[in-house]
Amino acid sequence: MGDIAKGVLGGGWALVVGWVLPASLNLALFFLVVAPNLRRIAVIERLWPDSASQVALLLLGTSVLFGIVLNALQTPLYRFLDGYLLWPRSAYDRGCRRQRSRKERIADLIAQPEGRTPVQSALLNEQLARYPTDDDQLAPTRLGNAIRRFEEYGHNRFRLDIQVLWNELSAAGPEQARRQVETARTSVDFFVALLYGHGVVALALLALPSAGAERPLLVVTAIALCALIPLWYRSAVYATDEWAAAVRAMVNLGRKPLADALGLVLPQQLSEERAMWQLVTRMSRRPYRDAADAAFAPYRAASSDPNPPTHPPGPGA
Structure with missing residues (x-):
């Protein structure tokens, strides 16, 4: 039992809280509002x-199932909200222009601090911090920019592309930093799953054939769910602050362990470190070239074996 609890509180906690719990909330609403009308269909009534215990078991099973499916589909779900998937080119460009204008407007307000309290200035800086440093990295949505700001952090500061080297970085980085990243992302996952579920339930309510006194209740419920979607979206944007801080800590604290794990020595000069991580990123993204041997030579750690092999061992070694 202790091993099961440890597994749930470890790797499974993000799945349960981030995807299964919001799925169960949306399914509970569906069972309460939509299911009674569907039971008028003979086939559904027979099944x-x-x-009540069987209904609760059905709700639990479908919640777990939908939570696992949402977790598996998290990449396209995020990409749509970020503005990268299924967005027409015109809508993408228009969104990027709008976000660039918003970023510039916030920066102009920060540059003119007259008449604002320190708290108001801090809130403006917080809003500006939800945008990537490089304007070329701007996304067409607020959530896309809030996520893109920490995706570009490693490359902007150290030329360490965490999009390419995230698995290596998380494997070599401190355990506490890995847990912080997972925990922080869980909050964003929760709101993303919640808003998608609200949208699906609202569509089901509006598409449900019904008449009489029940129809206004279904319409009002659907409108209320649609009104909550912007709230969950904004909550997801705010929740990225902790996610960004956790990723920043992973990059700052995990660079040296990552270099050690790769057999490299972290240079003392920041400019040399940036050059080294750029080489590592390039090596991971592109096919090997002989020029990489000389390029990596200044950064490779000395071998601890006093008699290193001059050639790889044969298949029978």
């Missing part, structure tokens, strides 16, 4: 559980 519907007979007791």
Whole structure:
């Protein structure tokens, strides 16, 4: 039992809280509002559980199932909200222009601090910090920019592309930093799953054939769910602050362990470190070339073996 609890509180906690829990909330709403109308269909009525315990078991099973499916689909779900997937080119460009204008407007307000309290100035700086440093990295949505700001952090500061080297970085980085990243992302996952579920339930309510006194209730519920979607979206944007801080800590604290794990020595000069990480990123993204041997030579750690092999061992070694 202790091993099961440890597994749930470890790797499975992000799945349960980030995807299964919001799926269960949306399914509970669906069961309460939509299911009674669907039971008028003869086939569904015959398949519907007979007791409350069976209904609860059905709700639990479908919640876990939908949570796992949402977790598996998280990349396209995020990419759509970020503005990268299924967005027409015109909408993408228009969104980028709008976000660039918003970033410039916030920066102009920060540059003119007259008449603002320190708290108001801090809030403006917080809003500006949700944008990537490089304007070329701007995304067409607020959530896309809030995520893109820490995706570009390693490359902007150290030329360490965490998009390419994230698995290596998380494997070599401190355990506490890895847990912080997972925990922080769980909050964003929760709101993303919640808003998608609200959208699906609202569509089901509007598409449900019904008449009489029940129809206004279904419409009002659907409108209320649609009104909550912007709230969950904004909550997801705010929740990225902790995610960004955790990724920043992973980059800052994990660079040296990553260099050690790769057999490299972290240079003392920041400019040389940036050059080294650029080489590592390039090596990971491109096919090997002989020029990489000389390029990596200044950064490679000395071998601890006093008699290193001059050639690789044969298959029978």
